[in-house]
Structures are given as structure tokens and as C-alpha cells.
Amino acid sequence: MQYRVFGDTYVVRLQRGEEVLACLRELCEKESISLGTVSAIGAVNHVVVGVYRVDEQKYVANTFDGVMELTSLMGNITEKDGEPYLHLHATFGDLTGKVIGGHLNEAVVSATCELFVRKVEGHVGRRLDPETGLNIFDF
Numbered sequence: 001m002q003y004r005v006f007g008d009t010y011v012v013r014l015q016r017g018e019e020v021l022a023c024l025r026e027l028c029e030k031e032s033i034s035l036g037t038v039s040a041i042g043a044v045n046h047v048v049v050g051v052y053r054v055d056e057q058k059y060v061a062n063t064f065d066g067v068m069e070l071t072s073l074m075g076n077i078t079e080k081d082g083e084p085y086l087h088l089h090a091t092f093g094d095l096t097g098k099v100i101g102g103h104l105n106e107a108v109v110s111a112t113c114e115l116f117v118r119k120v121e122g123h124v125g126r127r128l129d130p131e132t133g134l135n136i137f138d139f
Contacts, residue, residue, distance in 0.1 A: 003027065008120070014042070014113035019106060020073075021086055027117065028084035033077055035120040038088060040073035042113030047092055049102035057133030064100060068092040070113060073104065077117070080126035080135060 001023045003012040010031065014023050024038065045066065050059035075088030091101035107113075127138035 012115040040115040043111035045110035048106040
């Protein structure tokens with residue numbers, strides 16, 4: 001992972017073999033980012049995305065391997081139990097043009113990944129909402 005800082009924005013390049021969420025967590029810890037936004041594009045060869053089933057209060061994970069473009073990643077950074085909490089959604093396109101996506105659990109870079117991380121001053125935590133089973137914003 002390489003990055004530069006311009007004002008409140010981190011411009012990040014991930015390299016082949018790096019895992020997106022692990023690198024984002026590392027950046028947040030190193031740079032004390034506890035609130036922010038994330039966007040990215042790139043190329044990956046392994047992803048795990050999920051869809052949340054509210055009625056069962058659990059994520060259903062789907063794993064995909066192969067040549068894929070990360071066509072869009074967006075999300076936010078907050079804090080839970082003193083640790084960075086990443087909430088990211090992403091879409092991926094394969095060689096046939098088929099697009100898959102969902103809540104991002106894992107993505108391994110195959111060529112490069114270009115991220116913009118904007119640090120926001122302030123604090124937003126997370127708390128468990130018993131009705132949905134989700135960790136929602138805690139102002």
C-alpha cells in the first residue's frame with residue numbers, strides 16, 4: 001500500500017495480492033482515521049460479498065474468484081469498541097459483463113486498486129440495533 005495525503009483526503013494505491021479491507025484498516029489505525037468516506041475502483045481476483053437478511057438477522061456471503069473489475073466501491077468509516085469500523089459496498093464486473101455486488105467482506109487485488117479516503121473531523125460510533133441486528137450509527 002502506498003498513499004499520499006492532500007488536505008483531508010488520502011489517495012491510496014493498493015498493489016497486487018493486497019486485501020482491500022486489511023489495508024484500509026491499517027491506514028485508519030496508522031493515520032487515526034475514525035470517521036470518513038471511501039470510494040475506489042480497481043481489479044481483483046477474489047471477492048466475498050454479502051447480502052443481509054433482516055428476517056434472519058444475518059449476512060449470506062457469496063465468494064467469487066476470477067478476473068473482475070472493481071467497478072465501484074463506496075462506504076464509510078466509523079468506530080466501534082475503539083476500533084475502525086468499515087462499512088463498504090461494492091460491485092464487480094466479470095469477463096462476460098455480469099455484475100455482482102453487496103456488502104464487502106473481502107477483496108484481493110489482482111493488478112491495482114485506487115482509493116480515495118476522506119477523513120471527516122468528529123466522531124460517530126456504532127451500536128447494535130436489536131430490531132434489525134445491525135450495527136447502526138450511534139451519534
